[in-house]
Amino acid sequence: MVDWKRGVRRVLYPAYEARLSRKLPADRIPRHVGVMLDGNRRWARAVGRDSAAGHRAGAANIEPLLAWCEEVGVQVVTLWLLSTDNLNRPPRELEPLLEIIEEVVDALAVAGRWRLHPVGALDLLPDPTAARLKSAAERTRDVEGMIVNIAVGYGGRREIADAVRALLAEHAERGTSLEELATTLDVEHIAEHLYTKGQPDPDLVIRTSGEQRLGGFLLWQSAHSEFYFCEAYWPDFRRVDFLRAVRAYAERERRFGA
Numbered sequence: 181m182v183d184w185k186r187g188v189r190r191v192l193y194p195a196y197e198a199r200l201s202r203k204l205p206a207d208r209i210p211r212h213v214g215v216m217l218d219g220n221r222r223w224a225r226a227v228g229r230d231s232a233a234g235h236r237a238g239a240a241n242i243e244p245l246l247a248w249c250e251e252v253g254v255q256v257v258t259l260w261l262l263s264t265d266n267l268n269r270p271p272r273e274l275e276p277l278l279e280i281i282e283e284v285v286d287a288l289a290v291a292g293r294w295r296l297h298p299v300g301a302l303d304l305l306p307d308p309t310a311a312r313l314k315s316a317a318e319r320t321r322d323v324e325g326m327i328v329n330i331a332v333g334y335g336g337r338r339e340i341a342d343a344v345r346a347l348l349a350e351h352a353e354r355g356t357s358l359e360e361l362a363t364t365l366d367v368e369h370i371a372e373h374l375y376t377k378g379q380p381d382p383d384l385v386i387r388t389s390g391e392q393r394l395g396g397f398l399l400w401q402s403a404h405s406e407f408y409f410c411e412a413y414w415p416d417f418r419r420v421d422f423l424r425a426v427r428a429y430a431e432r433e434r435r436f437g438a
Contacts, residue, residue: 193420200423204252208430210383212256213249214398214405217242219389219413226413232276237415239284246294246328248422256327256379258299260397264335267304278305282312285330289316295323299375300334301342329376336399343373343400376401384429386422388414404436 217238224234242259249257261281267274289296298313305313313332347369351361371377381401385394390411394402408425410417 197420197423200420200427201252204423204426205430206253209253209426210406210429211254212258212380212382212384213254214258214260214382214385214402215245216260216385216387216395216397217414218387218391220415222389223413223415231273232280234415235277235280239280241415241417242284243288243291244419245417245422246288246326248419250293250326252423252426254326256329256382258329258331258376258382258398260331260334262300262332262334263396264301264304264333264338265396267333278309281332282309285313285316288328289319292320292323294320294325294328296320297327297329298332299329299339300332301338302333304333327379329379331397334375334397336394336396339375340370340400342375343370346373371400374400381405384408384425386410386425388412388417404434406432406434 220234220238221231222234223237224231245259246257261284262277266277269277285296288294296316296319298317302310302313309332313330316330347365348361350373376398381403382398382405384407385397385402385405386408387393387397388410390409392409394407398405406429408428410421410425412418412421
């Protein structure tokens, strides 16, 4: 019975995906999609594997996701791979995860299809990991394809604090007094110092694994984002799930600030 159902899915899903893709309105595609790749460890437990196996399964799903985004016309993707809180995990769990992240970032750079941009507190990462991220960004600097933000050692509060710190340092160099700065400071001044400066804010944020919270992801940038929560663990997230998320976004009436 199970094999029969799987056979039916293999036949029907491609047709369903093609129909979903055809019906997406070209003028309502999100420019920037943020993805919280959640559920790797729970997926691993569900299939009787260790957490490293879950992270590897999740890593294998990243390049397909980017291809799906590219296919529908997304311009920027932000992938949250590791939070600042995750850096407090035990070394026996953190070290394999960092190694997997380094491998997947290298693979994306080698593909040469996307411009990689690390976002996060790289100074909190081990030197080899930070070096690999910077190298991937440099190697893809001239690629004209979709921008892919790699959020590693990322926390939304830390990003805002870093932005304010950079803003204060910049004005200190100019000789601006705190009183002068206080009278002219506005939201755009802070936005210009975020990790994603110069990019459009995310139109759509997707979180997998059924969790329905932001968890500190793109806190500043997501003020007007639409959110889509998917029950599938990240390694099981399929093209059809992505297309459903984009369809849900396209069907919503966006009310900026309301």
